[in-house]
Amino acid sequence: MAFDKMELRDIEVWDGNFAAAQALRQCQIDVVAAYPITPSTPIVEGYAKFLADNYIEGEFVMVESEHAAMSGCIGAAAAGGRVATATSSQGFALMVETLYQASGMRLPIVLNVVNRALASPLNVNGDHSDMYLGRDSGWIQIDAYCPQDAYDLNFIAFRVSEDHDIRLPAMVHQDGFMTSHTAQGVTTISDDAAYNFVGDYKPMNDMLDFEHPVTHGVQTEEDWHFEHKARQHNDLMTKVLPKIEEVFKDFEKLSGRRYNIVEEYETKDADVCVVCLGSSVETAREVAGEMREKGIKAGVVGIRVIRPFPFAQIRDALKDIKAIAALDRSSPNGAPGMLFNEIAGSLFNTDTKALLSGYVYGLGGRDLTKAQLVDLFTELQANVDAGKVTTPLQQFIGVRGPKLSYL
Numbered sequence: 576m577a578f579d580k581m582e583l584r585d586i587e588v589w590d591g592n593f594a595a596a597q598a599l600r601q602c603q604i605d606v607v608a609a610y611p612i613t614p615s616t617p618i619v620e621g622y623a624k625f626l627a628d629n630y631i632e633g634e635f636v637m638v639e640s641e642h643a644a645m646s647g648c649i650g651a652a653a654a655g656g657r658v659a660t661a662t663s664s665q666g667f668a669l670m671v672e673t674l675y676q677a678s679g680m681r682l683p684i685v686l687n688v689v690n691r692a693l694a695s696p697l698n699v700n701g702d703h704s705d706m707y708l709g710r711d712s713g714w715i716q717i718d719a720y721c722p723q724d725a726y727d728l729n730f731i732a733f734r735v736s737e738d739h740d741i742r743l744p745a746m747v748h749q750d751g752f753m754t755s756h757t758a759q760g761v762t763t764i765s766d767d768a769a770y771n772f773v774g775d776y777k778p779m780n781d782m783l784d785f786e787h788p789v790t791h792g793v794q795t796e797e798d799w800h801f802e803h804k805a806r807q808h809n810d811l812m813t814k815v816l817p818k819i820e821e822v823f824k825d826f827e828k829l830s831g832r833r834y835n836i837v838e839e840y841e842t843k844d845a846d847v848c849v850v851c852l853g854s855s856v857e858t859a860r861e862v863a864g865e866m867r868e869k870g871i872k873a874g875v876v877g878i879r880v881i882r883p884f885p886f887a888q889i890r891d892a893l894k895d896i897k898a899i900a901a902l903d904r905s906s907p908n909g910a911p912g913m914l915f916n917e918i919a920g921s922l923f924n925t926d927t928k929a930l931l932s933g934y935v936y937g938l939g940g941r942d943l944t945k946a947q948l949v950d951l952f953t954e955l956q957a958n959v960d961a962g963k964v965t966t967p968l969q970q971f972i973g974v975r976g977p978k979l980s981y982l
Contacts, residue, residue, distance in 0.1 A: 578603075578632045583763040591725040591754040594761050595661070595687045595747070596621025598729035600630055601769035605656035605776070608636040608647030610666065613699045614751040615689035618661035641666035645673035645686075652682035653791045655781030657733070659684065663751060664691035667705040671712065677744045678713030678807065680791050681780075683736035684744040685729065686714070690853065691751040692939045700940020701751030703852060703904040706881070707913050713807055715745035715815055716881040720856045722759045725749045727832060730764075733773045734822045741818055742779060743811065748881070752940065753854040764830060772829050811883045819880060837888040838877035841867065845874030847955035848893065850914060851902040852878055855936075855943050859902075862948040871956050878914070889921040898930040898955040898964075902972075904937045911969055930958045933969035947972050 581600070589597065595618045599607065609619035623635045634651075638644050641662050652658040662670060667688060677684050690706050692698040710716065717732055719725040725747065732745040749755055764772070780789045795803060816836060827833045840860045842848060849859045856877035863873035876892050878885070893899055903912025910916075915933035922929060934951065937943050951972070958964050970978070 579629050580766045581630055586760045586762055588758050589722055589761045590756050590758045591719065591722040591749045592617035593621055594722045594726035595729055598726050599659055600625040601766050602657065602733050602773050603631060603770060604633050604659045606634045606636060606651035606658045607660055608638055608644045608651065609660045610638050610641045610644045612641065612663050612666035614691060614755045615661040615663040615687065618687050641669040642673060645670045645677065648684045649673060649677050649682060652684050653680065654783050655778035657776040661687035661689065663689045664693055664705050668693060668708060671708065674709060674712040674714060676792065681742040682744055683742055685732045685736060686744065686746045688746050688748050689751045689755045690748055698939040701753055702938050702940065704906065706748050707905045709746065710882055714882065715743055717745065717747050718852050718879055718881055719747060719749040719754060720854055720877065721754060723761050725754060726761050727826065730769060730773055731822050731826055735818050737776065738818055739779055740814055750853040768829060815883050816885060834879060836880045836885045837892050838879055839892050840875040842874035842876060842892055844872055846872040846897045846959050847952055848874040848876055848896045849900045849902060849951065850876045850918060855902060858943060858945065859948055862945050862952065866952045871952055873952050884917050886921045889918060890925060893922060893929060894925065894927055896929050898958040900951055900955055901931065901933050903933065903935050906938055907935060915969065930964045932964055932966060934972050935969065936972035941973055
């Protein structure tokens with residue numbers, strides 16, 4: 576059955592969810608198996624609407640849970656289809672068991688994760704708790720800062736994930752409500768150009784190739800399990816980042832938009848620097864520019880690829896910074912936040928004399944304000960002037976009541 580093309584304006588006003596749904600349409604996904612959960616529901620609703628309106632040749636499978644959604648995706652990908660879905664928060668948590676199955680079977684599924692707080696207490700707004708929950712599951716994880724990124728990074732995720740040298744599933748993250756429900760101008764790609772960039776799906780080890788029978792999901796125990804996981808880890812660390820760089824360059828040729836594994840802003844001569852994820856990157860960049868007008872050499876590092884973690888790129892971006900703030904939008908529950916730990920690991924065994932501080936912010940959708948970032952950059956400059964960290968090693972930004980800190 577032939578499907579219809581959609582004529583898009585050069586710039587459309589889309590929120591992050593609709594941008595992701597449009598990307599799924601243009602990639603011509605074969606199967607979306609999904610169970611709705613706020614704030615990611617419009618992504619799979621959008622795919623279903625495009626399918627009903629004859630813009631897609633594919634299947635939308637309504638299932639009974641998020642665990643079943645990813646299980647359906649695993650079956651469809653193993654059978655040889657281009658597969659995607661979306662989820663958030665508790666739904667993501669219910670998927671966790673199957674995430675390890677997908678990566679262990681080397682199935683190139685793309686999962687849009689609209690980041691939202693994890694209960695309890697129940698909260699439907701955005702933070703990075705679910706993003707952090709998935710970081711050891713063997714998936715590639717890429718982070719969008721705005722609706723434009725949510726659109727573009729889906730094409731990039733499919734291209735990387737489906738490459739026969741990679742064959743690992745990928746997540747595209749965006750902040751719940753701040754990105755997913757905020758409409759901005761999105762520069763589009765035509766249907767033909769978008770599909771040609773991703774390319775025809777080329778199955779590998781698919782179960783429906785009866786001339787070359789394969790087994791998925793085998794049991795290995797101690798005789799081969801270690802080797803299997805070590806190879807998967809090695810491929811993540813050695814093959815994925817170079818492939819992402821290659822695809823970023825190809826995407827720039829197509830669109831004129833350049834993405835980097837680590838996004839640097841005014842870091843070349845910076846004394847103080849904020850490292851963060853998601854929609855906070857754009858806010859931090861604006862404040863850093865204002866701080867420079869006040870005489871503080873401020874910079875920002877936004878991490879685009881969370882897994883594999885870009886240790887070398889982070890080290891290079893921060894090697895000359897004097898004071899660094901790691902901003903974690905997830906409750907650390909008695910430990911420093913993930914970004915704090917990963918940055919410390921990146922800089923350990925180097926010659927850096929950087930002063931590293933941790934800040935927890937924005938839990939459950941609480942805003943990170945420009946005023947708070949002004950105070951944060953000012954604290955970092957005070958650390959530089961004192962030659963030591965003058966504040967607690969980890970603080971909570973914007974929490975009501977007595978000021979909270981750890982360590």
